[in-house]
Amino acid sequence: MEFRLLGTFEAGPVSRQVVVGRRRQERLLLAILLLDAGHSVAIDRLTDLVWDGEPPASARGTVHTYVGRLRAALAPHGVAIVTRGSGYAVEGADVDAARFADLARRAAGTSDLAERVRLAGAALALWRGPLLADIAGEPLRRRLGESLLDLRLGTAEAYARVLLDMGHHDRVALDLIGLAREHPTREGLVAHLMTALYRAARQTEALALYDRARKALATESGVEPGVELETVHQRILAGDPRLERPAAPVYAVRVRDLWLPWSVGGHPALELCNTYAGWGGERQPGAEWLRGYPTLAVWAGHQDLLDDATVTYLLDAAQRDPLGAAAVLDEARDLRARLYACLTDPADAKAFAAVAPYVEASAAAAVFRRAPDGRGRWRLTPAAGLRAPLHAAAHSAGDLLADPRRLTVCACPSPRCGWLFIDHSGRRRWCSTATCGDHAA
Incomplete structure (x- = not known):
């Protein structure tokens, strides 16, 4: 059975979704298990995450109740929640987060640039929005998915870099402008997007992206843009021809x-x-x-x-x-x-x-x-x-x-x-x- 966590929580095929868990906390409990599909998650960790660090005295009993309901709902679809030691694990689930991580790591590991673009593009396309957008708040989202987000942003940077080298600035601007705006302090990604926008004759948008990044860096970390981002900014202002074409190998x-x-x-x-x-x-x-x-x-x-x-x-x-x-x-x-x-x-x-x-x-x-x-x-x-x-x-x-x-x-x-x-x-x-x-x- 397919589960989609990279955005709103969804279960089953896109054309015929399955309702799993009538309470938000039930779906959140299942999502936490799915993020570690195949591995045991201790009950203490489950109660801490489901109640965002403040579990009530009845939390452990409630978790057992939720697990029972989820087992009954998932059994007809070939998905099992099994007891392992002091925790639970999900078996038989196809999870988009796991597929994303696999595609992203394969993209990073290949020297074939066309294959890297294909794998990275397929990985990034799995994201439909913030992780568990409808059932987890931002603080919990950071706790659950910080490593996934880092992998997403790193993959996006590599994807943009290769596409720029191949001369596909239009695809960079189309595919990644939203992500760069969501994460203005990710300087490498912003620098690549600014270059793509400049090559697409969208200089005003490129400079606006820089201003947004500069303000975010000052507000969140009290720092100025680094060398890479500042260099792209200055080259755009100067109309530097080095930004107008992809870097070509010699001869x-x-x-x-x-x-x-x-x-x-x-x-x-x-x-x-x-x-x-x-x-x-x-x-x-x-x-x-x-x-x-x-x-x-x-x-x-x-x-x-x-x-x-x-x-x-x-x-x-x-x-x-x-x-x-x-x-x-x-x-x-x-x-x-x-x-x-x-x-x-x-x-x-x-x-x-x-x-x-x-x-x-x-x-x-x-x-x-x-x-x-x-x-x-x-x-x-x-x-x-x-x-x-x-x-x-x-x-x-x-x-x-x-x-x-x-x-x-x-x-x-x-x-x-x-x-x-x-x-x-x-x-x-x-x-x-x-x-x-x-x-x-």
Whole structure:
């Protein structure tokens, strides 16, 4: 049975709600148990919370009565309140607060930015208002849900930050403006919302949001806004162009709302290796390009290794099977590292031997077909599934390793670069990012 606590207390499906507990205190008792679903809550804690720190002498007996009524009401729905030690626990309940916490922690734990946005957005969408809005006052709400609120605000900040980096300021303004107004002292969230509003040509609202935050900070804590919030405020006042666009990784091109590195190597296999920026020195912003499976799939399409329809299919398939997609991404990163070692040292037989199985697997997953122009082309079979971009990259690697051009591959000597490129003349000193020579001078 489903229970919704993130807003007004509701039980049962949205289309057919179930009345559980005729008294507010009964519903509050059940809500307290649901917030710790599966774990025992001591009777002393229940009486303290239900009566907000002032339980009457009859509180323990009243709790037993409430539990009896709730058991009878919940039993037909497969939910049980069981006695454990000196307390009670709820079993068999589906609680929105638990789903929110799970989604929020999964969002924080993934390096795939698109997946982080999806998970965080789904988590935040579960909130319909303040926790237990109809049965708990603000002091009790803070006691019951302080950790949930912190997780909500932290998730909202991360969600806003990623969306801004992806250029989706409109979604930030739409989804989070209300939350920022409710919590004006949450400076990180307010700063992100101010940036989103400014990019949406809503400068007046952004400045009003700052004024509200400044007054709240002074009233509640006696402090002025911190560095992050004040910096955004000053940049808005100055019309600073740095606020007008998302921060881009170095040497980047945007494809399907994802950042990809410039193509500078002259061959797709080299571009795979160049999905690192700054191999030999301190990592620059955006150094790890293959942050998630969607980036791998979009990169393969951008390099013309996969057609557009296949890329779209793979992006959908990755959402359905995130664990499978993550496993393919790990293999792609391994191939990339092995291939880089192989290309920078032709004598490295161990690296070549590590790349070879990937190339052989790509050959086994492909068929040779006639293209409309009459030429023959290797095409991956549908059985490749999520491994299609990995096979495509490996096929390209095998093509280069068998080509005489492989002997003209050079690595940019700049300690901040290390990107690979083909140099037929043997006279080029740097890759074509046009900045490496200046850094190394």
